[in-house]
Amino acid sequence: xxxxxxxxxxxxxxxxxxxxxxxxxxxxxxxxxxxxxxxxxxxxxxxxxxxxxxxxxxxxxxxxxxxxxxxxxxxxxxxxxxxxxxxxxxxxxxxxxxxxxxxxxxxxxxxxxxxxxxxxxxxxxxxxxxxxxxxxxxxxxxxxxxxxxxxxxxxxxxxxxxxxxxxxxxxxxxxxxxxxxxxxxxxxxxxxxxxxxxxxxxxxxxxxxxxxxxxxxxxxxxxxxxxxxxxxxxxxxxxxxxxxxxxxxxxxxxxxxxxxxxxxxxxxxxxxxxxxxxxxxxxxxxxxxxxxxxxxxxxxxxxxxxxxxxxxxxxxxxxxxxxxxxxxxxxxxxxxxxxxxxxxxxxxxxxxxxxxxxxxxxxxxxxxxxxxxxxxxxxxxxxxxxxxxxxxxxxxxxxxxxxxxxxxxxxxxxxxxxxxxxxxxxxxxxxxxxxx
Amino acid sequence: xxxxxxxxxxxxxxxxxxxxxxxxxxxxxxxxxxxxxxxxxxxxxxxxxxxxxxxxxxxxxxxxxxxxxxxxxxxxxxxxxxxxxxxxxxxxxxxxxxxxxxxxxxxxxxxxxxxxxxxxxxxxxxxxxxxxxxxxxxxxxxxxxxxxxxxxxxxxxxxxxxxxxxxxxx
Numbered sequence: 001x002x003x004x005x006x007x008x009x010x011x012x013x014x015x016x017x018x019x020x021x022x023x024x025x026x027x028x029x030x031x032x033x034x035x036x037x038x039x040x041x042x043x044x045x046x047x048x049x050x051x052x053x054x055x056x057x058x059x060x061x062x063x064x065x066x067x068x069x070x071x072x073x074x075x076x077x078x079x080x081x082x083x084x085x086x087x088x089x090x091x092x093x094x095x096x097x098x099x100x101x102x103x104x105x106x107x108x109x110x111x112x113x114x115x116x117x118x119x120x121x122x123x124x125x126x127x128x129x130x131x132x133x134x135x136x137x138x139x140x141x142x143x144x145x146x147x148x149x150x151x152x153x154x155x156x157x158x159x160x161x162x163x164x165x166x167x168x169x170x171x172x173x174x175x176x177x178x179x180x181x182x183x184x185x186x187x188x189x190x191x192x193x194x195x196x197x198x199x200x201x202x203x204x205x206x207x208x209x210x211x212x213x214x215x216x217x218x219x220x221x222x223x224x225x226x227x228x229x230x231x232x233x234x235x236x237x238x239x240x241x242x243x244x245x246x247x248x249x250x251x252x253x254x255x256x257x258x259x260x261x262x263x264x265x266x267x268x269x270x271x272x273x274x275x276x277x278x279x280x281x282x283x284x285x286x287x288x289x290x291x292x293x294x295x296x297x298x299x300x301x302x303x304x305x306x307x308x309x310x311x312x313x314x315x316x317x318x319x320x321x322x323x324x325x326x327x328x329x330x331x332x333x334x335x336x337x338x339x340x341x342x343x344x345x346x347x348x349x350x351x352x353x354x355x356x357x358x359x360x361x362x363x364x365x366x367x368x369x370x371x372x373x374x375x376x377x378x379x380x381x382x383x384x385x386x387x388x389x390x391x392x393x394x395x396x397x398x399x400x401x402x403x404x405x406x407x408x409x410x411x412x413x414x415x416x417x418x419x420x421x422x423x424x425x426x427x428x429x430x431x432x433x434x435x436x
Numbered sequence: 437x438x439x440x441x442x443x444x445x446x447x448x449x450x451x452x453x454x455x456x457x458x459x460x461x462x463x464x465x466x467x468x469x470x471x472x473x474x475x476x477x478x479x480x481x482x483x484x485x486x487x488x489x490x491x492x493x494x495x496x497x498x499x500x501x502x503x504x505x506x507x508x509x510x511x512x513x514x515x516x517x518x519x520x521x522x523x524x525x526x527x528x529x530x531x532x533x534x535x536x537x538x539x540x541x542x543x544x545x546x547x548x549x550x551x552x553x554x555x556x557x558x559x560x561x562x563x564x565x566x567x568x569x570x571x572x573x574x575x576x577x578x579x580x581x582x583x584x585x586x587x588x589x590x591x592x593x594x595x596x597x598x599x600x601x602x603x604x605x606x
Contacts, residue, residue, distance in 0.1 A: 137568040141495035148503025159514050174511045197567050
């Protein structure tokens with residue numbers, strides 16, 4: 001109890017208006033930080049194993065299977081190896097930033113998770129404890145803000161290495177992240193339209209009342225998903241570290257634990273992005289069709305069940321990341337930029353206008369978000385879902401006309417064929433090199 | 437706003453870091469290092485905003501300045517691979533320096549006068565809102581809608597102007 005008393009005094013010294021006998025939130029926060037950090041690090045370690053096992057499964061081979069039963073201790077061996085390896089310092093590198101860069105990509109990746117609510121509140125003898133480290137009133141904006149800082153680590157790694165491949169990787173990454181951040185933010189604004197608040201706990205609370213946002217905001221969800229892949233630098237958007245062109249991109253010059261920190265940052269960004277997709281579009285920790293668990297009065301078993309559901313949903317998106325990585329080839333750099341600026345951004349802007357008009361229209365028609373037609377069908381949600389499906393068909397059929405989403409095995413379209421022929425006609429004839 | 441000892445300590449700590457980083461920022465010769473010190477200043481300002489319950493402003497400070505504008509600055513600095521300039525001072529000549537000193541002193545005096553004034557009572561304590569964006573949207577999109585829209589048109593004009601100038605030279 002003495003530690004609790006000390007913490008209470010520290011708390012009082014921070015804010016004298018809070019009564020000394022109040023709930024020791026500082027105490028709970030410290031415990032939550034320790035637990036979440038540990039769980040996150042272990043998850044990341046085992047995600048590397050999962051990635052290798054899934055890639056092996058997709059490519060029909062065994063994957064790591066030597067360390068421990070079925071290769072289960074492989075992450076420990078990898079960690080040990082990374083610590084024991086020699087650290088190299090390129091002589092031409094800019095020292096302070098070369099050391100700072102891995103840290104600057106590692107820290108933002110970890111602290112974004114702080115605002116994500118991962119379970120129903122837990123009742124304790126000292127009051128209700130929120131199951132997120134800090135339920136910030138600006139939760140979603142905090143995530144956007146911190147996620148936008150992740151690029152510093154990559155850019156500075158590329159610049160300070162004083163290596164042309166690393167610099168190209170860093171430049172690509174900064175251009176890519178700035179481009180896709182805009183679409184990501186705009187896609188998420190549609191969520192904020194429905195929830196009416198930027199705090200993540202109230203976004204989850206709204207979804208418990210009205211249903212998941214993935215269906216009434218289908219296009220917004222897909223835009224966010226694509227932008228999240230681009231922001232985490234995962235395939236098909238891993239241009240900053242494209243092996244076939246840039247050796248290893250921004251981390252070419254790094255070795256041992258500093259190299260490993262870039263990987264930990266990438267995987268923790270993946271975890272945060274998956275948790276964010278779950279929270280914004282799939283009801284967060286809410287259990288579908290079981291309102292008893294999702295609503296007060298709270299109980300410890302409710303916290304447990306909702307935690308498990310949160311993990312399942314997040315795990316699904318993590319699997320999706322890996323599935324896509326081992327299925328799709330990498331974009332070309334100009335394709336990446338044109339998808340970002342010429343496709344994603346106009347669609348996101350237009351979508352936002354249409355959704356805002358639809359929400360306003362439903363409000364004027366007097367349909368409440370919680371209204372149920374015949375006591376069962378969520379009418380608000382259904383109207384928006386139908387609107388989204390119509391919009392999706394319009395986007396794919398009318399706007400696209402088979403140019404962008406035509407599959408790789410399809411025949412070349414008439415338009416593209418004409419363009420290719422025109423390009424071939426424009427090209428000057430090849431001249432023999434000197435001395436031939 | 438909390439008023440305990442730790443709060444005051446943190447307030448002065450972040451303020452000190454912000455001022456020191458700003459001073460280092462203007463004296464660096466390496467453009468990348470200077471940009472990073474500026475980011476540090478932005479961060480401390482965001483921390484100060486958040487400590488004063490202006491959480492929206494704090495988040496936007498990091499998102500817009502540190503996350504977008506400075507990233508573009510760094511991008512340009514790296515793309516052009518700017519070397520070290522011969523001198524960090526923009527002001528050349530004695531007259532300009534004396535003028536700069538005078539301007540600085542006048543601004544310092546203004547700050548001193550402002551610090552001595554008392555805050556209006558209703559500003560000193562505002563109730564804590566659960567929805568932090570509502571007060572800002574209220575003033576942006578209701579009370580000051582016209583000035584806000586005019587500002588955005590001004591920014592648009594600046595962007596179009598920049599594009600036109602860039603095209604003309606090429």
